[in-house]
Amino acid sequence: MKETILKALKKIESDYNVKILYACEAGSRAWGVSSKDSDYDVRFIYVHKKDDYLTIDPIGIGKKRDVIELPIDDLLDITGWELTKALRLLRKSNPPLLEWLHSGIVYYQEFPTIAQMKKLTREIFAPQACLHHYLNMANKNFQGILQDGEVNSKRYLNVLRPILVANWIEKLNEFPPLDYQLLLEKCIAEGEVKGEIKALLKRKRLGEKQAEKLQIDVINEFFIEEISRLREWIKTLNVYLQDFSPQLDLLFRNTLDEVWA
Incomplete structure (x- = not known):
């Protein structure tokens, strides 16, 4: 190819x-x-x-x-x-x-x-610009999930990825790698949420129907908490550009x- x-x-x-x-x-x-x-x-x-x-x-x-x-x-x-x-x-x-x-x-x-x-x-990197971009993306994609009864793993991962990117920036103050697995291992602790995310990644890699009635409450709660927490954290940043x-x-x-x- x-x-x-x-x-x-x-x-x-x-x-x-x-x-x-x-x-x-x-x-x-x-x-x-x-x-x-x-x-x-x-x-x-x-x-x-x-x-x-x-x-x-x-x-x-x-x-x-x-x-x-x-x-x-x-x-x-x-x-x-x-x-x-x-x-x-x-x-x-x-x-x-x-x-x-x-x-x-x-x-x-x-x-x-x-x-x-x-x-x-590495010198130019402006965390606030990136954080606003990714959190707006996460929130927009998440609202789509809440409004649509037929959701597949791809749509869930399209909410999760920008949240993981924002988490990485919060922890390391740098732009992260693109690899989903690296983001997941660095940003999410072991537990139920991480287990559900790994299952979503497996479904996506194996391929699936474009529309499924997939609603995962523990993931939805994680989205709500993280988007809200990160938005509050951004307000505390004061970066000279x-x-x-x-x-x-x-x-x-x-x-x-x-x-x-």
């Missing part, structure tokens, strides 16, 4: 006249909870040629899009962000971008840019020189 993905990325470079710097997996496969029916969620970061940036209309304005999206099929979902977009998002500790950079499944990487971005994440724009500007300029030398 990697060969198919790399071939698709090469075609993107040719069709759009860009250079891809990095491509990774960003879905259930990166989280370690994929089943045989899971598709491949490929995400990439790319850069245009120098002259494309030296215009009165910046990339991302009007017809000059800063996103490349291929039509989704049953197997592949491929989306890429242009480098300046990615760097602006890095400046804000954008969680989806941080997930790309922390993916354990890397299909392609060239030039030093991504390594330098990963290094900068440094402006890393000069470092990111330099990284962008150096990348243009290296890629298009």
